[in-house]
Amino acid sequence: MGIWMEVRCENRSEENAYTGYDNACWSHENQGSMEMAADTQASVKTVFKSIEKDSLKNGWKKIKGEWFCPHCVPIVEAINAAINSERG
Numbered sequence: 341m342g343i344w345m346e347v348r349c350e351n352r353s354e355e356n357a358y359t360g361y362d363n364a365c366w367s368h369e370n371q372g373s374m375e376m377a378a379d380t381q382a383s384v385k386t387v388f389k390s391i392e393k394d395s396l397k398n399g400w401k402k403i404k405g406e407w408f409c410p411h412c413v414p415i416v417e418a419i420n421a422a423i424n425s426e427r428g
């Protein structure tokens with residue numbers, strides 16, 4: 341048995357995850373970093389670390405502990421900036 345792992349964008353279910361043809365959240369295109377692990381905790385841990393490293397390399401970003409894809413990062417950052425400026 342293998343264990344399939346893929347990073348999924350936390351913004352994927354938002355309406356703004358789509359902004360037009362061929363311009364969507366990476367998770368809608370199944371383009372998150374992905375890899376197959378063997379069914380051992382050691383392998384899962386190794387593959388998890390590998391996926392995190394690969395995601396960062398490909399422009400994914402962890403914001404407040406959650407992963408966002410390169411398409412959604414600027415959207416989420418703009419929303420967070422707007423929220424912060426409203427709070428003053």
Ligand SMILES: [Zn+2]
Binds near residue numbers: 350351352367409
């Ligand atoms: Zn996304």
